[in-house]
Amino acid sequence: MRLRSHTGSISVLSRSGLAILLSLTVILGVFFPWINFPVFGGNNNESSLTKWKEYTLAQAVSFVAKNQTLIVCAVSHPYLPFLNNWLISISRQKQQDRVLVIAEDYATLYEVNQRWPGHAVLIPPAPDDQTAHKFGSEGFFNFTSRRPRHLLHILELGYNVMYNDVDMVWLADPFQYLQGQHDVYFTDDMIAVKPLKHSSDLPPPGKKGRxxxxxxxxxxxxxxxxxxxxxxxxEELQGQPWSRKAKSNDQPAFNWALNKTAGQVDLYLLPQVAFPSGGLYFKNQTWVQETKGQHVIIHNNYITGFDKKIKRFHDFGLWLVDDHAQESPLGRV
Known part of the structure; x- marks a missing residue:
């Protein structure tokens, strides 16, 4: 290799060449740390952390959305393994680039953006990261009750948005099922088997009137x-606050919202065979075999506890992070 100058060529192996290279190394060593990285640089210095802290939902949505559509989840730091498992399954469907992680603590915000710049945002105020996220706890209620506000903000920015919990696994691309121009698409959480071509209307209320x-x-x-x-x-969440007696979560309020707006809003129930509840998929293996090849998103609900959820995913071959972490945009977390 030779360096060309106006006086001729200089071999990098000569004394002059080595001196030039050494000088360049010193210059870069002095000035490189002071270079300002763009917001999506992902460096771990204090300036970068400040930028991510000031990163807004509008900026994040604009960066992530593809064809005016994005996929959103909300995650606190203990759930990072589930986030990674979910992301691997989404990456297999080539949809990972439109994922936005709403971080519910700063540790998650910084770690995701360090590994995958621009794909995490925190919407202040962050919930207390010391509160338990155990289902039925006050911390869980505070965590999940922020969800409709985040989604409403994204809608007001003019985007289509899919929300997923991260204890889900994609087996196929769900966007093929989002046919038509309905306002709201959702899934039934019941375990009773529906006909394969069931109605897409909002089901009738159950025993609790919803x-x-x-x-x-x-x-x-x-x-x-x-x-x-x-x-x-x-509004329903505000009217049903958490208490030790009534250990509320966000789902009943969502159902009341659907029930009270039915007839005014175009609602669409997605097919059960493609989007089964965990109570059906993991507990009715006869049905699973009969409908094999038609499942799209599997939800690991009807069970509580990190270890129990991970074990069940393991048992059904749906815990992907141990052997396929390289398929995630985050790598191994």
């Missing part, structure tokens, strides 16, 4: 109807 729709897989278009449902969901 439906039993899952609030963990939702697709919304930026319509007045979808915004109306989100506003009603927020």
């Amino acid at each position: 439906t039993y729709i899952c609030s963990c897989m939702i697709f919304l278009r930026p319509t007045s109807g979808a915004k109306q449902v989100m506003k009603k969901w927020i």
Whole structure:
């Protein structure tokens, strides 16, 4: 290799060449740390952390969305292994680039953006990271009750948005099932088997006077109807605060919002065979075999506890992070 100058060529192996290279190394060593990286640089210095802390939902949505559509989840740091498992399954469907992680603590915000710049945002105020996220706890309620506000904000920015809990695994691309121009798409959380070609209407109320729709897989278009449902969901949550006696979660409020807006909003129930509840998929193996090849998103619900969920995923070959971490945008976390 030779360096060319106006006086001729200099071999990098000569004394002059080595001196030039040494000088360049010193210059870069002095000035390189002071170079300002762009917001998506992913460096770990204090300036970068400040930028991610100031990163807004509008900026994040604009960066992530593809064809005015994005996929959103909300995650606290203990759930990073589930986030990674979910991301691997989404990457297999080539949809990972439109994923936005709503971080519910700063540790998650910084770690995700360090590994995958621009794909995590925190919407202040962050919930207390010391509160338990155990199902039925006050911390869990505070965590999940922020969801409709996040989704409403995204709708008001003019985007289609799919929400998923991260204890889900994609086996196929769900977007092929989002046909038509309905306002709100959702899944039934019941374990009773429906006919393969069941109605897409909101099911009738159950024993408690409301439906039993899952609030963990939702697709919304930026319509007045979808915004109306989100506003009603927020209103219902405000009217049903958590208490030790009534250990509320966000799902009943979502169902009341659907029930109270039905007839005013275009609602669409997705097919059970493609989007089964965990109570059906993991507990009715006869049905699973009969419908093999038709499942799209599997939800690991009807069970609580990190270890129990991981074990069940393991037992059914759906815990992907041990052997396939390289398929995740985050790598091994």
